[in-house]
Amino acid sequence: MSFIHLSFYSAFTLSCLGLAFHRTHLISALLCLESMMLSMYITLSIWPIENQTTTFTMMPVLMLTFAACEAGTGLAMLVASTRTHGSDHLHNLNLLQC
Template identity: 35%
Template sequence: MIIYLYFMFFCGIWVFCSGRNHLLIILLSLEFMVLIVYMILYNFLYFYNYELFFVVLFLTFSVCEGALGLSILVSMIRSCGNDYLNSYNMLQC
């Protein structure tokens, strides 16, 4: 089971490195990797009979990270008009 999770995590890294056009694809791959890390952490803590409070804390921070990424995406779309990374310079927008 853990090998499948590591494979999925590296697939998320591959999508993150190859997704150069849209900011939304990059944010989705980051969220995918966060969910895989969440599942690995949950399996690790459950296997060694630790408390699962840290999982709730990690999930809270990952939700805040996702909301921050979406707010940056919305502000970039409102200021520049699209989410294509190749169409504008980061210093101008």
């Protein structure tokens, strides 16, 4: 395993750990999700170059599109929860009530 692979795998693992342990604010969870998507995007961008294949060249663009949709939806949820509940603390959010 090269240093590049190790660095991107560790970035993905650290963002997963950040998502698991930093669950106080919605914005910190969204930032951890974005870092996971960024590390997956860079890994998927490097992988076809290393394998010298053109089969998966559109996969990073598709991943980037889904990441942008996820970021927009997450920010809309952040604004809506801040307006209704007054804060972005995750323990204040209850998905069973409107």
